[in-house]
Amino acid sequence: MRIAGIRWTIEESFQAAKGQVGLDHYQVRSWDGWYRHITLAMLALAFLAVLAASQPDGDEAHLPLTMPEIRRLLAALTLTRHRRIEEIPHWSHWRRRHQATARRCHYQRRSQP
Structure with a gap:
């Protein structure tokens, strides 16, 4: 085993x-x-x-940074030039917040009989 x-x-x-x-x-x-x-x-x-x-553990409102998210952030910071630097962490924050909301709603729906 x-x-x-x-x-x-x-x-x-x-x-x-x-x-x-x-x-x-x-x-x-x-x-x-x-x-x-x-x-x-x-x-x-x-x-x-x-x-x-x-990374510290996420709270209910945000998920912690994962390997794919860190990879996306590094790629956005180093490979693209069409975005402003300030937009990249804001986008990641927004995305993780919405993922946490979706996870919470999914768990609530699955826990109801």
Whole structure:
């Protein structure tokens, strides 16, 4: 049972790495290129995981920052230039607040007979 639980944790980590940092998006022909890509992807995943784990727990009105949300914020801050810097945290705050409201309404509806 313990081995199955460990395997599930590893599979979840690989799925997160594939979805968040592009672990499976390599097109290389050499060992060195593959090794560099995998190393950078795992480093990026570790960075996102540490940032997500260091966030304080959310309250009823807001969800905490998750790995996908941190990735979106970093991409918006570094890759796009069409938004003002002040709009990016405001958008994230608004989005997490509405996600918390949707979660709360979903749980209330599911708890009613």
